[in-house]
Amino acid sequence: MSNMGWLAYVGTLVAIFIFSIPGDAVQPWHKGVFVAVISMFGVLRILDGSLNSGPRVADRLFVLPLVGVIALAVLQIVPFGSQQPLSLNPYGTLTFILQFAALIVAGELLLTYTRGNGHLRHFVALVLLITTASALFGLSIDLLRGEVDPRTSAQIQDSYAQFTNRNHFALLIEMGLGLLAGILLKGQFSATTKSAGWLVAGILVYSMIAAGSRGGLVSMTGMGVFAVFVHVMTRSKSIKRSERFKTAHRRTAFDLLPKFAYAAGLGLMVIALVLVLVAFIGDDRLIRRMERIDNEVGQIDGSRENRAAIWASTTGMIRERPLLGSGF
Numbered sequence: 001m002s003n004m005g006w007l008a009y010v011g012t013l014v015a016i017f018i019f020s021i022p023g024d025a026v027q028p029w030h031k032g033v034f035v036a037v038i039s040m041f042g043v044l045r046i047l048d049g050s051l052n053s054g055p056r057v058a059d060r061l062f063v064l065p066l067v068g069v070i071a072l073a074v075l076q077i078v079p080f081g082s083q084q085p086l087s088l089n090p091y092g093t094l095t096f097i098l099q100f101a102a103l104i105v106a107g108e109l110l111l112t113y114t115r116g117n118g119h120l121r122h123f124v125a126l127v128l129l130i131t132t133a134s135a136l137f138g139l140s141i142d143l144l145r146g147e148v149d150p151r152t153s154a155q156i157q158d159s160y161a162q163f164t165n166r167n168h169f170a171l172l173i174e175m176g177l178g179l180l181a182g183i184l185l186k187g188q189f190s191a192t193t194k195s196a197g198w199l200v201a202g203i204l205v206y207s208m209i210a211a212g213s214r215g216g217l218v219s220m221t222g223m224g225v226f227a228v229f230v231h232v233m234t235r236s237k238s239i240k241r242s243e244r245f246k247t248a249h250r251r252t253a254f255d256l257l258p259k260f261a262y263a264a265g266l267g268l269m270v271i272a273l274v275l276v277l278v279a280f281i282g283d284d285r286l287i288r289r290m291e292r293i294d295n296e297v298g299q300i301d302g303s304r305e306n307r308a309a310i311w312a313s314t315t316g317m318i319r320e321r322p323l324l325g326s327g328f
Contacts, residue, residue, distance in 0.1 A: 004051075017126060067104065138210065186231065
């Protein structure tokens with residue numbers, strides 16, 4: 001990696017760390033600075049590629065579909081003749097284009113400089129550092145603030161850690177849990193490293209339950225069941241490669257039934273474990289949110305969190321413009 005490439009790579013990692021601190025409680029100028037910084041590192045990436053290996057995209061199958069999303073958003077803000085733009089909020093769609101393009105540049109840059117070397121570990125460590133720090137920050141706030149009074153503002157009740165929306169915090173924790181699942185189940189690391197990984201996983205799971213995000217809990221449970229199935233179904237005994245090749249073509253669906261039954265049993269244990277943890281860790285906020293599910297998905301009304309109204313409005317917009325949509 002050249003000095004220019006190293007500057008682009010390390011600068012992107014530093015930018016990701018810095019801009020993750022405020023969470024979603026950011027101002028428009030914060031997002032503008034993020035787009036400008038990532039664009040600068042993207043220019044360095046282009047120059048480095050042109051001077052060394054030639055200008056080429058790291059992974060076209062990854063980048064091209066995302067560029068297609070950008071092209072769709074551009075079509076939504078361009079007026080055709082005397083007609084109004086398709087986007088109901090052209091400024092919001094334009095903002096989405098800039099921010100999403102910056103994320104594509106950052107993703108392509110990381111793919112370029114983490115492929116075929118040990119730099120991928122730096123990025124994995126950064127993600128785990130951010131998720132763990134956010135989890136500890138949220139738990140410390142809960143410890144200092146204590147139980148939230150229902151009469152306090154809705155913003156305080158819905159926030160967690162550095163996020164004004166607990167669901168955004170859950171999305172961040174899911175990233176760390178996904179990486180840890182791969183490291184703990186399939187990674188070849190020392191016992192000390194895996195013990196530290198299990199400790200971090202426990203912190204992340206505890207914070208996810210404490211945050212009270214219902215979608216996050218469902219996602220975490222599904223992730224755990226999926227990880228168990230993948231681990232069990234892909235695990236093989238330590239046999240020689242030649243013997244494994246000879247027996248692979250003779251394997252039938254009936255040979256996989258014991259593995260599938262074992263994985264299903266472990267999956268049920270994961271679900272039961274999550275339910276037990278929710279019962280012991282979850283507080284009154286989570287219980288109240290669970291009790292509101294019927295009201296949120298039931299009859300349509302004008303309440304703030306009525307999911308039925310949101311779904312009905314969304315399906316109506318899809319029916320009106322099924323191909324090009326109504327903006328981002």
